[in-house]
Amino acid sequence: MKCKILLVLFLMCIALFNSGCIGEGLTADQIAEKMEEKQANIEDTSTTVHMIVTMDDEVRETEIKMIQKNPGMSKSVVFMPEEMAGQTTVSNGETMWIYDPATDQVTVMPLPETPDDFEMDYAAAIGSILNESDVSLLGTEEFDGRDTFVLIVVPKEDDSSFGSDMKVWVDEETWTPLKIEMEIEDEYNMVVEYRDFEVNTGISDDEFEFEIPDGAEVIEIDDFEDLxxxxxxxxxxxxxxxxxxxxxxxxxxxxxxxxxxxxxxxxxxxxxxxxxxxxxxxxxxxxxxxxxxxxxxxxxxxxxxxxxxxxxxxxxxxxxxxxxxxxxxxxxxxxxxxxxxxxxxxxxxxxxxxxxx
The missing domain is CATH 3.30.200.100 (MucB/RseB, C-terminal domain)
Incomplete structure (x- = not known):
């Protein structure tokens, strides 16, 4: 669910700010084209994702350091909660390593090839989101040293892609969400912050190779589809x-x-x-x-x-x-x-x- 929410917010923020105003009448195709132009300038990103989820008075805090680099390289390391600390997932675009220090176990698997002609239908995705949401701009605000737009995103229907009102802080430079607040009927509250967010710092490819710890158990999966x-x-x-x-x-x-x-x-x-x-x-x-x-x-x-x-x-x-x-x-x-x-x-x-x- 979290990945779907972040994708929805990402696409919506791009759509809103590339158009300048939803009411100006840009088509979804035009918005998608502008979106792709902007994202083409981003080679790598790094951030610390800090999330607090409150449900029925229970609070769970998560913190994950994440870096990404085109094409298809990524690395994440869990810092919180304590029982998951050190869990690491690394991908160099061809191979993925998943390491759990609690069991000293590494899972190694090949990643499926992405067809050359694979393209996300940005126009359809953005058009769908705009049709099922009301988005308003509250103003601008600094978050973690970066200038942001502050949005209120309200689903028009209860069965929309994300089901609740959200407040979103969007980076003016990259038009990606840096903070998200969501609450459902005073029972569920989620706050996600992307701290120390940086782009195009020249992250080395070496960051996306994993060295298996001595003595760790290695589980090899021959085919991604076996999962x-x-x-x-x-x-x-x-x-x-x-x-x-x-x-x-x-x-x-x-x-x-x-x-x-x-x-x-x-x-x-x-x-x-x-x-x-x-x-x-x-x-x-x-x-x-x-x-x-x-x-x-x-x-x-x-x-x-x-x-x-x-x-x-x-x-x-x-x-x-x-x-x-x-x-x-x-x-x-x-x-x-x-x-x-x-x-x-x-x-x-x-x-x-x-x-x-």
Missing amino acids: FPVDMGLDEIKQASEFEVLVPSYVPEGYGLDSASYSQTSIVSGVKESVTLFYSNEDEMILVSETFYDGEKDSNSLSMMEGETVSVNGEEAELYTMYGGTMMLQWETEDAIMSISGSLDADEMIQIAESME
């Missing part, structure tokens, strides 16, 4: 998996198994396999997910959300209410983290979980 789950029949998945795949014997009336996917490759530390079962009726879908670990399991993915502790077959489980009324039930087995999500009530969620065998 994507494969649709398989349930019997095929059970035969392929080295773990016991559980299947619910109960689902609500009207639901049936629509499809299933299987993956035995992951960049997440410790994950050996994952299975997802998709159940559907005419209008809704239920997702049953099983993530199998080799060693310690990571159950912190929903740590920013306040859950209700319930019982599944006498064991503790967490029940979360997601946006839009969707529920998610999560619990652990000996080898896996299990989850069920869908537009169901708590009793039905628990009944499905307790029927898994």
